Amino acid sequence: MWADKGFEVASEQFKLPVSTLPVEEAKVTSPVKVSQDAQSIKVAGTGFAVTFDKNTGLMSQLMKDGVNLLTSDGSPKLHLWRAAHRNDDMWANRDWEKFGINNLKNTLVDLTVETVDKCTAKVTSTIKYDGKEGFGAYHISTYTIKGDGSVKVDNKIDFIGLRINLAHIGVRMILDKKLDRMTYFGRGPIENYSDRKSGADVGLYELGVNDQYEYEKPMDRGNHEDVRWVKFAGTGNSMPDFLINSDENLMQFSALPHTDEQMFPVEYKIDLPVSTATVFCLSTKTLGVGSNGCGPRPLDKYMVWSDNSQFTYTIQLLQSK
Template sequence: MYMRIWDIVKVANDPTETRPLILCEYSHAMGNSNGNIHEYWEAIDSTFGLQGGFIWEWADQGLLKDAANGSKHWAYGGDFGDTPNDLNFCVHGVTFPDRTPHPALHEFKYVYQPIKVSLREETIKITNTYFYETTQALEFSWAVHGDGCELGSGILSLPSIEPQSNYEINWKSGPWYSLWASSLAAENFLTVTVKLLQSTRWVESGHVISSSQVQLPAKRDVVPHVIKTCDGTMHTEIVGDIITMSQQNIWELKFNIQRGAFESWKVEGVPVMLEGILPCFWRAPTDNDKGGNVASYLYRWKAACLDNVFFLNESCAIQNKTDRLVKIEVVSLGIAKAEEKPSTVSNKSNILFKVNMTYTIYGSGDVIMECNVKPNSDLPPLPRVGIEFHLNKSLDRVRWYGRGPFECYPDRKAAAHVGLYEKNVSDMHVPYIAPGECSGRADVRWVTFQNKEGTGIYASMYDGSPPMQMNASYYTTTELDRATHNEELVEGDDIEVHLDHKHMGVGGDDSWSPAVHEKYLLPASLYSFSVRFCPITAATSGHDIYKSQL
């Protein structure tokens, strides 16, 4: 039980072992977990003798309890005055106690789906992994999206595929090829969906049993967009420590030189950004982060004071100022602090990070942020490498181009298709019984935050930086760390947003040892990335702004 992938493959490849291998328990589903499950199934699908396993477990074993105010909540060990107890170690299912699915259930459906689709070189291979059924009772359909927008769709006519067999198509001969050939999109994705034609004893007709997405070959090299300085002029005023930049009544930015950060950002008179932009390397610990006692990620993070970092502005200077752009360079030191915020660096050994952030503010309203991070080399693997800022609470409409629509993380995202999605901030929250890091969306190319009138802010990867991990929540990281039950969470006065250049995996091989795979760890090394921000109104869209930089 809980054997690692490399161990089960080793057993299956042992020429003296003739028995099949089934994991009686694996992929411990405690809270935000079940990372690496796709890698288990890549091994199981490709290695003779591996037959699968049993996830621990199906449902969170919480009990419904009445609170003093008459509300009900899911309770666990210790909530009934029981001593001793295992706290929330009974809460490790792929569904909540009422059988509402956790986001990870999408990943399980994906790796278990009987029809697999892959693209290698010019061949699309559709594999029927059933052992006894053909595909005669199934309907195949296709859809092509360019930069998130649907270009076309239709029924995919295929001959019946025998059990344990496959059918190959040259992707250029498919009905989607003409759409790809005429597309101007930087990215084109083909999605193949498989549905049941007839109802069965367990599900109605039309039920999706498989859905796969493959990225079609790129048609051209994407040349990073350069903001043109002739796109607009702006007014700049310096009073004391505050630089105010604005363009008529369209937007206004205030930058605090002493703090080395934005003081405020208004779009059409509406306050959008209330605080930030600041580096961030901490996340609210998950159950898996806590597993392993002194070897756990959480223990090592706290020993290194990663949960208690204050950024001190070492220097802030205006590098360039014209009527079309202002360039500001900020050097910040991330210091392990005591109870009080330090005003100076008293001990260089307390410096955990040195961060260079360069902001170029254009008359068009665009802000290009270039970030270079140098962590102390003695630090353990980092929870995240990114930025944090806070938005007006009214900017609760989130629209993004990336993976979704459900929560996904670097090591649990195979089921999350790349597309255009929209949700309210409140709907992005995943109410895990014991709170922690949650609600992330992986591989985000761009994201907008807007109020009901359409006013807000746009952010995207820029200048060759990879897609981002995005998170937006009414609950601060501190609050997610503090609360022991979801119903204890208290909303903040704004929306806390994280845009991560890199985010550590959630792990899940088990929950009692540090089990995030090495490829999903973030070593304490140099990181560089860029993000583009700009104002957005009802007259524009995130898609149009993104297209302008391709």
């Protein structure tokens, strides 16, 4: 026999046409405190604090139980490109370099903070990202921080200049390297993209950041589609866990040991630097893969264009283990 009894030959998932009950938000009773000085704005609650840099408008610290989950340059930032796949090299990457989306420069436009009630504070930052050839974007991020340790982030992206093809519309966070385990509910366990995901079932998966398949030539990898939530944890008890929930539109994410800038252009994986962080990319849209190495680029419905976009995600800081 070519396979043991019980071997799965084929399978298919179907979305059931049933309604789901709306989820009621739990009432938050824990207070938050807003403080600020010339350099920063800080919103703190029991066991956590979120700090924003007044010079950049970016989140500079995401503290839980005295531990900063972000690296020194790890704030959520607008992220529109990827380390080119071999399929991207001949068409997409030329425009990414021409319009500078692989090296956007960010400038603070406005930063405000308000106390909504004793349990809620809201920080809104408007940041302009400039590329080349007149391309750019305004990124308006509204952080609603509650006393239960949740940070809801509403994102509004308004693009400037020519309408071009992008790799992502989303944000990138650079996390502490010790956050090297992820559990998520979405498509997996293998990597999948918008135009090649039907073979990856929706399910609950647990992966190590460093255990994912790595190509001999470094490039973007490890994307997961149709994700409802993802939780990051460290090995042992050295790091607090934290959870990221999507809005009703679902999301795509990857978590890798290197940034796109470190992976491209690099000839071989042995040439990569030693990893110093977990690189978390969260997107509302991700470019398909196509087959341009020997055939066509992605179909139109799998393209990502620089059209104004909105998306929401929520960070939930969890109790230490």
